[in-house]
Amino acid sequence: MADIETWATDSFEAKYKAMMGQMTEADIKRSAEQVIHLCQCSKCPTNCDTGEINAVYCTFGISNMNKEQKGCMCPDCAITKTMSLRWDYYCTRGSAVDLSDL
Numbered sequence: 001m002a003d004i005e006t007w008a009t010d011s012f013e014a015k016y017k018a019m020m021g022q023m024t025e026a027d028i029k030r031s032a033e034q035v036i037h038l039c040q041c042s043k044c045p046t047n048c049d050t051g052e053i054n055a056v057y058c059t060f061g062i063s064n065m066n067k068e069q070k071g072c073m074c075p076d077c078a079i080t081k082t083m084s085l086r087w088d089y090y091c092t093r094g095s096a097v098d099l100s101d102l
């Protein structure tokens with residue numbers, strides 16, 4: 001289980017279990033909304049001309065819009081670093097949970 005001693009090197013799966021394992025869907029949604037200011041999706045070339053304002057696709061999962069992949073800013077996002085995310089194009093591929101070993 002991830003903790004303060006091991007956080008820098010823990011996997012997404014360990015961090016997710018430590019932080020969100022006991023959360024309800026509503027809690028997880030609230031948590032994602034609290035970090036929306038860190039999310040790069042609204043500035044991303046894949047997303048910015050679609051008019052879709054929902055973001056944090058790494059948590060909320062695949063977009064309902066059929067998007068053409070034009071680049072992904074997720075690797076440069078603070079959420080990626082904090083949560084040890086290792087994927088990209090969550091808007092077209094699904095949430096981190098969907099792509100993980102959880």
Ligand code: SF4
Nearest residue numbers: 041044072073090091
């Ligand atoms: S998940 Fe990646 S590709 Fe999709 S909108 Fe966000 S930064 Fe862009």
